[in-house]
Amino acid sequence: MTDDLLGRHRSVLPDWLALYYDKPLEITHGEGRHVWDSDGNRYLDFFGGILTTMTAHALPEVTKAVSEQAGRIVHSSTLYLNRPMVELAERIAKLSGIPDARVFFTTSGTEANDTALMLATSYRRSNTVLAMRNSYHGRSFSSVGITGNRGWSPTSLSPLQTLYVHGGVRTRGPFAALDDYDFVAACVDDLKDLLGHTRPPAALIAEPIQGVGGFTSPPDGLYAAFREVLREHGVLWIADEVQTGWGRTGEHFWGWQAHSRSGPPDMLTFAKGIGNGMSIGGVVARAEIMNCLDANSISTFGGTQITMAAGLANLNYLLEHDLQGNARRVGGLLIERLRAAAAQVPAVREVRGRGLMIGIELARPGTDEADPAAASAVLEAAREGGLLIGKGGGHDTSALRIAPPLSLSVAEAEEGAAILERALRGPS
Template sequence: MPGWMPIYYGDDAIELVAGSGRRVTGSDGRTYLDFFGGVLTNMIGYDIAEINEAVQRQLSKGIVHTSTLYLIGEQVALAEKIARLSGIPDARVFFTNSGTEANESALLFATNIRRSNQILAIKNSYHGRTFATMAITGHRSWSSSSLSPLNVSWLASADRLRGRMAGLAPGDLAEAAVDDLREVLTTVTAGDVAALIAEPIQGVGGFVAGPDGLLGAYQKVLAEHGILLIADEVQTGWGRTGEHFWGYQAHGVTPDLITFAKGIGNGFALGGVVGRAEVMNAVQAISFSTFGGNPLSAAAGNAVLDYVLDHDLQGNASRVGSILLDGLRALDLPLIGEVRGKGLMIGIELVRPGTTEPDPAATVRVFDECRAGGLLVGKGGLYSNVLRMGPPLTLTEDEAREGLAILTDALTRVSAEAHVA
């Protein structure tokens, strides 16, 4: 494997060999409560009968792949469900293999209809690993190349601990962000911008989010110039935030395009774009995805989406997420700079006590202590000092309290070490 591929826990890396519900078992024989879900991808959990049965039914037909040059019934059924749930009138859906491909496709649609390669993106964002999506990723750790097919202009992040928006109240932050947008449009673009792409909650960026309504405030300005809005819902979709089915719905706005992936496949490779027919149909040549929405992944996607709706997992994310958020916010530890998130999308930013200075070393210590206690969490943030948690949406209240206890113990232990040091 190439040296730039990271692996958690270094020389003591875990191979996950089995899973059930919200728990996974490593090749070392230990079982862990999983609060990261394969980077928010195993959204329903592990070994779920309804999903297994849907995939087995498709496998039993002997057809795993046909390509979209042939009709794929499972794909059409899933597209109809997603179009209905998107909130976009007369929507169209195009399936891909991943969130990266979904964002790449959305950029293709937007730049085609606007006849412009100018894109607005937000600092601290992450949108993928391809040539164009790296160009709109505002996170230095993941910006592997300065080369770009796009002309990108950057808007300020909503980080309230440091930077341009530090310390601002929600209303003041929204006003400052809109002023920033107007300034960027006036000063560093050629005027014919194609689109703004934004994550309702920044994933890799450490679950940083602007105040509710910010995307709506942005769109009022965008509409003055005919600029499209792309909502990157790869991590925030499918009810994960608890409050809404899509993250954009907290903002009083309807995007022109929504990108999705990760949880909809529950581990099977599946992503896509849903958007206004006029925009989606703007491609001027033949195009399709060889593997996107293949019969096997589409069968899994249908079962996943049905499960989400039939079991009200959005409601569960709200209820169970409150246990974690309330418990973490009640901790009075100088190591914790901020607890943020919604539903089952939670970040804990760790800082050096008495400052807002990032503490990545302490973050690694807490990360390791969580594993020692039987809990798997993720890491992220611009300075690698944010613990990221996106458990399966099926997480129970008892499991939430179990994970909270492990987190509390790990944070308390490392905070005490920092105090002694």
């Protein structure tokens, strides 16, 4: 049955629509932190549909909210008052930390970043955007145009002038050998030099932890230091929280809070986990920025009642069960367990991350040369062992990405770490 489905997939869907595994699997259902494929195999899910099943598969509170809302009305568009949308916007505005915040809902992180770019360029009257090297911000024409990861940027054509800044990757690049203090200082000096050679940009957009880039991040405080420079030039700061938001990093509710010396960003974008699988994205911005557009706009599917009901139920569950705290505690145990295992594997260059957002970068032993074949082999071996993980990285996809639902238990973390350790060691 899977072979038949794969053939049908290939006959009607684009060649560039990536599938994991030599023999792609069909996931038919899930519960908690586990999913099952069409052959009845059970897997511990350490990727959550690309960090999207944030709390748990088939979470009763969310499925009940979706079912009840579907029995009333599924959709009406933003042309009409929408109680669930207003209620979720109120919650997110307060949680964002942005003063006088306004919220606009979209259907994805791509669309959220696209909207933030439109707001920033309109507000600043500039089409120049600063972005980070190794970044990923989506698949639309504008978001691809600011993506600093070659593997996910299929065209160099763009409506924007994009300038790329150092700092998103701590252990590679020209400043890698510096200590954290000097690394931040060097990146700030580079930013100052860059701003001296260009017309004032609209904004800097940055992921606090780079997702597709392999869960890389700068030292804490880098973006606060950038912010002080950007303010001198009137440049906005957009925090792309599509993967880092909602407590996944454990230490903070938002990734930007690791860089909070200079206060919250001017805008933040969100998506993925808030809907626990339902299509929710959005932008939070100060009112003067959000309201700067001088033309009408709506969102046909952004903020639709059924997705807002799911988001409210999911957010309530997240907060009431302190899943941020669980990500900190269980994620801390998991990363230490993985570091101990990786210390015995020469192919592991680095284990990094925080909370339940962990990356393992592989390289050819004794070198810094990326080893994408090894990453693919570990991905396959982990699946054979009953564990689903992801891949990423700016150096030929040589990083493993580990991002389980935030309700992960200690026993499940130990189980997943044991499977991954065996996969990393390879055939004995």
